[in-house]
Amino acid sequence: MFAFAYHRPATLIEAQAALAASEEAKPLAGGQTLIPTLKQRLASPSDLVDLGGIPALRGITVVQDLLVIGAMVRHVEVATSPIVATHLPALAALAGLIGDPAVRNRGTLGGSVANNDPSADYPAACLALDAVIVTDRRELPAGDFFTGLFETALQPGEIVTAVRFPLGGEATYEKFPNPASRYAMAGVFVRRGEGGIRVAVTGASQGGVFRWGAAEAALAAGFSPAALDGLRPEAEEMIADIHGSGAYRAQLVAVMARRAVARLAAAR
Amino acid sequence: MRDLTLTINGAPVSVAVDERTLLVQLLRDELRLTGTHVGCDTSQCGACNVLLDGEAVKACAVLAVQAEGAGVVTIEGLAQGEALHPMQAAFREHHGLQCGFCTPGMIVAGIDMVRRLGTELDAQTVRAELEGNLCRCTGYHNIVKAIQAGASAMAGPAPAAVAAE
Numbered sequence: 001m002f003a004f005a006y007h008r009p010a011t012l013i014e015a016q017a018a019l020a021a022s023e024e025a026k027p028l029a030g031g032q033t034l035i036p037t038l039k040q041r042l043a044s045p046s047d048l049v050d051l052g053g054i055p056a057l058r059g060i061t062v063v064q065d066l067l068v069i070g071a072m073v074r075h076v077e078v079a080t081s082p083i084v085a086t087h088l089p090a091l092a093a094l095a096g097l098i099g100d101p102a103v104r105n106r107g108t109l110g111g112s113v114a115n116n117d118p119s120a121d122y123p124a125a126c127l128a129l130d131a132v133i134v135t136d137r138r139e140l141p142a143g144d145f146f147t148g149l150f151e152t153a154l155q156p157g158e159i160v161t162a163v164r165f166p167l168g169g170e171a172t173y174e175k176f177p178n179p180a181s182r183y184a185m186a187g188v189f190v191r192r193g194e195g196g197i198r199v200a201v202t203g204a205s206q207g208g209v210f211r212w213g214a215a216e217a218a219l220a221a222g223f224s225p226a227a228l229d230g231l232r233p234e235a236e237e238m239i240a241d242i243h244g245s246g247a248y249r250a251q252l253v254a255v256m257a258r259r260a261v262a263r264l265a266a267a268r
Numbered sequence: 269m270r271d272l273t274l275t276i277n278g279a280p281v282s283v284a285v286d287e288r289t290l291l292v293q294l295l296r297d298e299l300r301l302t303g304t305h306v307g308c309d310t311s312q313c314g315a316c317n318v319l320l321d322g323e324a325v326k327a328c329a330v331l332a333v334q335a336e337g338a339g340v341v342t343i344e345g346l347a348q349g350e351a352l353h354p355m356q357a358a359f360r361e362h363h364g365l366q367c368g369f370c371t372p373g374m375i376v377a378g379i380d381m382v383r384r385l386g387t388e389l390d391a392q393t394v395r396a397e398l399e400g401n402l403c404r405c406t407g408y409h410n411i412v413k414a415i416q417a418g419a420s421a422m423a424g425p426a427p428a429a430v431a432a433e
Contacts, residue, residue, distance in 0.1 A: 001288040006270060006333050028334075035290075035329045036311055048287075050334060076323075080384070100400025101380060102314060105323045106330065180312060182399065 002044040008053045012136060012159065018049045019157035027051050027159055029072060029111030032103050057110065057161055062087055067165040071110025075099070078109065090171035091129075094121050094189070097175050099182050110160040113145070116152050116208060118239065119183035121175065123209035126163060128189035128200035129171065134162040149208045169193020170267065174260040175203075176252050178243055185244060186252035188212075190260040196220060199257060204238050204249040215257055224265055225258040274335050276301070277345025285332050292316045292327035294335075295342060303343035303372050307402065314401035317373035317380075318342050324380035326400075343372035346379075355379050355418035364414030366405035377401050378415035379422075387423035389416050 009015040019025045025047035028034055037043045051057055057072035060083050067087050069078060078084055078095035085092045098104055098112075098121050112122040113133060126133065126142035133145040136159045145153050154160070175187040184203030191198045199215045202208075218227045232254040238246035273282045276299065285294060295301045295318070307315035309328050316327040319341040346353035352360065355378045365371040381389060381397050389397075394412045403411060 004287060006287040006331070008333075008336065031331065031334065032311065032329055035331065038288075039290075039309070048331075052334065076384075099311075100314070101377065101384070101397055102317055102324045102326045102400050103311060103329075105320075105325055105380075 001038045002041060004038075004045050005047045006050065007047060008050045010053050012054055012056055012161070015049050015051060015054060015159060016136060016157070018047065019159070022046045023156060025049055025157070027114070029114070030074060030106040030108040031111075032099065032107040033111065033115050033117065051110070051159070060084060062167070065167045067091075067167055068162055069109055069165070070162050071160045072108050073110075075104035075107045075109070075112075076101070079104065087167050088129075088165055088171070090173050090189070090191075091125055091165065094125055094173045094175075097121060097173075097177065097182075109163055113163060114152060114154060114160050116146050116148075116150055117183070118149050118205065118208040119178075119185070119187075119203040120209075121173070121184055121187055121202060124184075124187050124189040124200040124202035125165075125171075125173065126200075127209055127211060128191045128198045129165050130191075130195060130198065131166070132164040133160060134164060135160050139164075143211070146209050149206065151208070166193075169195075170264055172260050172263050172267075174256040174263070176256055186249055186256045188253060188256040188260050190219075190257070190264060192219075192223065192264060197223065201233070201253050201257075204233070204253050206237055206239055212253070212257070219261065223261065225262045228254065228258050228261065231257075270333055272333055272336055274337060275339040277341055287331070287333055289332040290328055291318070291320075291325075291330040291332045291335055291340070294332040295327060295340070301342050301344050305369055305372060307369065307373075312400070312402065313370070314373040314377060315370050317376040317401070319376055319379065322383060324376050343375060346375070353379075354421035354424070355382075355415070358418030358421055359411075359414040362410050362414040362417055364411045366403075370401060370403045370405075374398070374401050374403070374411055374415070375418075378418050381415065382419045382422050387419045389419045391416065 007018040026045035028048045028050045057070045059070045075095045075098045133140045171191040173189045186204045187202040189200045197219045199212045232250045235246040235250040238249040240246040269284045305315040307313035311329045318327045
């Protein structure tokens with residue numbers, strides 16, 4: 001690792017001040033991606049501002065028809081929260097599929113969305129559920145927040161404080177994990193509700209998480225796995241690496257999407 | 269450098285560390301608690317699992333400074349004198365190891381399972397829960413049996429080791 005100064009503020013205001021003091025300062029959430037990144041010397045922040053001591057970033061609440069989850073809420077908490085299980089069980093199930101138990105004991109919702117790894121699970125849920133990413137400065141719909149591979153609309157020093165998930169409708173997530181890393185090779189989150197049908201795909205695309213418009217249109221015409229027959233994303237736009245070709249991932253997306261739709265259709 | 273105070277295996281520890289020090293480096297290199305192992309160093313294998321405030325974490329993916337004020341328990345802190353922790357005893361009884369490299373992390377993972385899921389663990393659950401722990405020797409058959417037995421033993425009438433947990 002390159003050298004950095006470490007700060008552990010107790011309030012959001014202190015964290016903002018610490019981040020504002022240096023252009024190269026970075027927030028530290030659960031650290032399950034950032035610390036391995038630092039170990040590989042792929043990042044060299046001047047300062048790490050640990051958000052783990054800020055109580056305001058924790059908490060899971062339902063406010064009217066919104067599920068609000070603090071940025072520093074860990075995956076294990078989302079996976080086991082009775083509130084999430086009652087109001088948005090698909091999100092609890094998704095959180096339980098991230099990494100492994102020890103990673104879930106540290107990793108956080110805010111860290112995951114701020115990092116926007118193209119194979120992370122939460123971005124698919126945020127996009128399909130039309131969630132709002134709340135920061136210390138503004139509120140951004142997920143569709144505007146995720147801007148590309150490891151890219152978000154976050155400005156330097158901006159801190160994700162919570163994510164608001166609209167409730168209502170039905171949702172499910174189907175994931176094909178890499179057997180070693182547990183990252184998604186293809187993960188498809190499908191939501192059907194008042195706003196229509198939304199299908200978001202993670203793990204597969206070179207551009208990061210995306211809405212699969214063709215699948216949404218096909219499902220709007222008839223909500224069944226058969227509606228997706230013959231549909232798959234463009235192989236040329238999918239990630240091709242040692243774990244699988246673009247064509248392989250395109251096929252995985254199609255299969256995961258059909259499974260998700262089959263599960264939702266069966267649950268009705 | 270930064271002054272760090274925490275509790276390790278029940279004893280208070282104050283030490284000055286470079287901010288870059290990983291928790292596993294503090295344990296192994298500074299404090300010579302070498303029972304916590306570094307296998308992959310990429311958060312996959314679980315050989316470096318320790319309990320941080322009672323929860324299993326991968327000590328290769330936690331900065332030592334993040335443990336300020338926390339309680340850390342390593343494999344060295346589980347036994348009470350000569351009395352093995354029930355999860356340790358179960359690994360011995362069921363031959364849940366061959367070379368032993370992954371064993372400290374496996375035992376910590378097993379204790380974390382009991383904390384989250386209780387003492388009645390079926391084999392399928394244990395296998396799924398071990399997704400973050402790799403064994404390169406034996407396969408997992410006896411490890412799974414050991415964790416199930418250790419979990420049951422942790423429910424049993426409290427020997428000293430359990431009472432002190």
